[in-house]
Amino acid sequence: MSDTHTVVLVEGRSDKSAVEALAERHGRNLAAEGISLVAMGGATNIGTYLGKFGPPGRDLRLAGLCDVGEEGDFQRSLERAGLGSDLGRADLEALGFFVCVADLEDELIRALGTITVEDVIDSEGELGSFRTLQRQPAWRESNTHAQLRRFMSAGSGRKIRYSSLLVAALDLDHVPRPLDLLMTHLSTTRSH
Numbered sequence: 001m002s003d004t005h006t007v008v009l010v011e012g013r014s015d016k017s018a019v020e021a022l023a024e025r026h027g028r029n030l031a032a033e034g035i036s037l038v039a040m041g042g043a044t045n046i047g048t049y050l051g052k053f054g055p056p057g058r059d060l061r062l063a064g065l066c067d068v069g070e071e072g073d074f075q076r077s078l079e080r081a082g083l084g085s086d087l088g089r090a091d092l093e094a095l096g097f098f099v100c101v102a103d104l105e106d107e108l109i110r111a112l113g114t115i116t117v118e119d120v121i122d123s124e125g126e127l128g129s130f131r132t133l134q135r136q137p138a139w140r141e142s143n144t145h146a147q148l149r150r151f152m153s154a155g156s157g158r159k160i161r162y163s164s165l166l167v168a169a170l171d172l173d174h175v176p177r178p179l180d181l182l183m184t185h186l187s188t189t190r191s192h
Contacts, residue, residue, distance in 0.1 A: 009064035014163040021164035043070030050081040063096030067103040098178035107176035108166040114144040
């Protein structure tokens, strides 16, 4: 991390996996560019990581992704780290922090469409497991999108594995907005 000039803070390993997969699809090696991806183990840890890598710590350039439910934590922590005050969504984006509606899996499912996501699940040999979930009383009445989100979060390591698989299935002209903006933001770090 000694050559690092930019740190991208993401909530978890599935988000990190998705960003890595998208960078790879764009032919980029973030580590070689001096960009380090850090999975924080949950959004509530943002303050710790801002202290370590932001102005109070190593004073590196920062960026990140968060879920809409964690936006307030990110805003308050960025403000406490001295990166602004009364930060709104546009301010977060100007700082390089982008908010996923619901979460990254939700963004990816919307971008791909449920049929494509089911095809990805099928290619992994798990369509039968997904159909079993769809028949469960708790999920029977839910729409396919909600069922897919639940399926991704159920099962050990599934969320991490599918985040990169879903990114691999994306049309690069239809990358979810937060991921697309993050990649664009990271392109501007190359010259720094």
